[in-house]
Amino acid sequence: MHFSESWDWENGERVVAESLAPMEEHKWQEEIHVSPDGETAAAIVCIDSGEFGLRFNDTVHDNTFEKAWKPGFSPDGRFCVFVQQDEEWTLAENGEPWEERYGFIWDPQFSAEGGVIAAAVQQDMEYGMSVNGAVWENRYENANGFVLSANGKRSAAVVQVKSLGQADLETFREGAYTVAVDGETWDSTFMNAWNPVFSPYAHRVAAQVRLTLYDYTIAVEGTPWPIHFQCVWDPCFHPNSSSVAAPVRQGGKWGIAEDGNILWKPRYYNCWHLQYSSDGSKLYAIVAPDYGQFTVAVNEKPWSITAPVVTDLVISADGTRAAALGNHDNKAWHVMLDGKAWRGRYDMAWKPVFSHDGKSLAARVRTGSKYAVMVNDKQVDGEFDKAWDPTFSPDGSKVLIRGMRNNTLLRIVADVPR
Template sequence: MQFSESWDWERAERVVAESLAPMEEHKWQEEIHVSPDGETAAAIVCIDDGQFGLRMNDTVHDNTFDKAWKPSFSPDGKFCAIVQQDEEWTLAVDGEPWEERYGFVWDPRFSADGSVIAAAVQQDALYGMSVNGAAWETLYENANGFALSENGKRTAAVVQVRSLGQADPVTFREGVYSVAVDGETWDNVFMNAWQPVFSPYAHRVAAQVRLTLYDYSIAVDGILWPMQFQCVWDPCFQPNSSSVVAPVRQGGKWGVAEDGNILWKPRFFNCWHLQYSPDGSKLWGIVAPGYGQFTVALDGKEWNVSAPVVTDLTLSPDGLRAAALGNHDNKAWHLLLDGKAWSGRYDMAWKPVFSANGHHVALRVRSGKRYGIIVNDRPVGGEFDKAWDPAFSPDGTKVLIRGMRGNTLLRIVADVPR
């Protein structure tokens, strides 16, 4: 995390809040959320019928709302929630609502540094995005697949640009969807489009598109690849060139295409979640060499270890190592790291976290009703009634643990086990 340099990394176990139990004057309290640095706990509270507030540690913001939902912390520690006032919706940031109001708001998204917050909005039955409280100038009949670039400079969504009548397959097949970037649509129109993806510096946008009932491809800045496929998944930009790769299905098998040309020969039962190393020299993905058996592949070569479910592919900061979660029969979640499985098995596990130097890996897990933090396949910090994802110190020697025992929020900085 880029903000962790300023956090308190003194080795200690500290009580942040003695009791996060609902306050006596409140009717109820929703789920607790904890800031990335572990210094603040927050929750939506019901103060009275039709009156909601935002609690942070032991105080409640003065502003109250008719309704509030989907609370979350931004990367830089701002507490955000979607709120309703006078039958209009907006986003409240640290208790202060945006001035602009909408018919509805959902799907808040944050830039990497937290300075930009975007959300999907609906106003007068038209849809689009709002950025820091300012909506696109043009809204559309339908919008989905909302995206905010990592640097926060651009937004995108799949939008409907032609009206459809009831039971109107002719117009649908002719194409009704496009991609809007900062509210402005591409010239090309497609039968379907999905999930726009930004290049590293947000100069370009790519998306999956459907051309006919049976033909799919990738469009980059509205320009189609020269090849069509039986299906495609999310595209991925090469960090140091203009190239785009995507999983593609050809001849009933999955592989990877680059700018429309086959890069990984289609030989997998599935292939998705492509990620490049920062220097663009390595391409990782989740693949299924056999039916119902998934693993991780590097440059088209799969690991020897597999599982019926593999998810949450995560690369080390330098892109030289990879970790993912594996699951057998929805009972035994475990970590797959560099082609080997950790020994621990858990009822639930969350996305792995690498240290900045890539030497250490941590993850949050649950066994029964108890939560824990596992670092380098060893438990650290004890058990909790609730826990949040861990974070490493910038030098990789310590790990931050955020957990609750009873109603008490603890902030633990522990040494990384070797």
């Protein structure tokens, strides 16, 4: 059962917190965050010099910290903050810190359902990942590109396995980097490696790798493709086979290769952000058919609509529909759906959200200082001083809106306009 099935989906507007203005006894209050179900607002507050607390609606948790940063809710509604106590760092869930302590902690990661929380950590100048408060047994002198699998069962990062002295070009060219999965490294090393990616069930890992000064490819489970390219972007696993696809640059243009063989002919000025439909029958990407003009391509066929910036590609659960954000001149954001643009133009827009049945699309937008939630290109329940991303009910008939008016947090459930 998806956790949203247990939420309150009764239509209507409800006041969650009468006032989220800073409390008089606090020196300051940081940005408000709202739980996915809309039932809790939380923020870091400065109680006194060197003393920070966590506010939840109208109360403040008993635990205080020397420092606190990077707050946010997990998908299942836990308020997670990196905190410092006795000059050591850890993560606090709903105000309760993990038992493990680190020299530093950053880059929070959540499993898709939120049950697993991970973060990058440094301890005694060695780097690795901590998963639900348990750090990798093996740590490294350098690490980056941290990732937690969607099911939360595995974690990975690019790590440095050979020490490099100043201007040590020989060791660098021989290869000092590889990928560690759950702390265990691949046997092979590379000149560089970037952004490990898990397969859907986390059985395998792929990453971008650099073999020489001029040759790039994709490595899967440590084995590089036999074909090399001028450059590559993030790989993408096919959901129902062992194949891996990735954007590749060849002859100065970008296309897509699958398992090292050209799948989409290199004809674009750029091609990236690959996503497969759930059944693997469709492959989507953001592409630039002309210089400075981007769009979305589906199975190598670009949409006719273009924009100087296209980002935040999202695919419906059944894989039949796609949406993205377009931008003109850095001031006119708009929603693009199935190759057509919604009417509205906004100062800012956030990643669109499909209903589970794929029939509806919603997006949070801002015009001037006012926020709104657009559903199927129609504004729902007016404007807000602040708003958060909308969520559809499991059956797609209703939308949950979390918004603030005059420092009052409102939780609104409305019917989806058609």
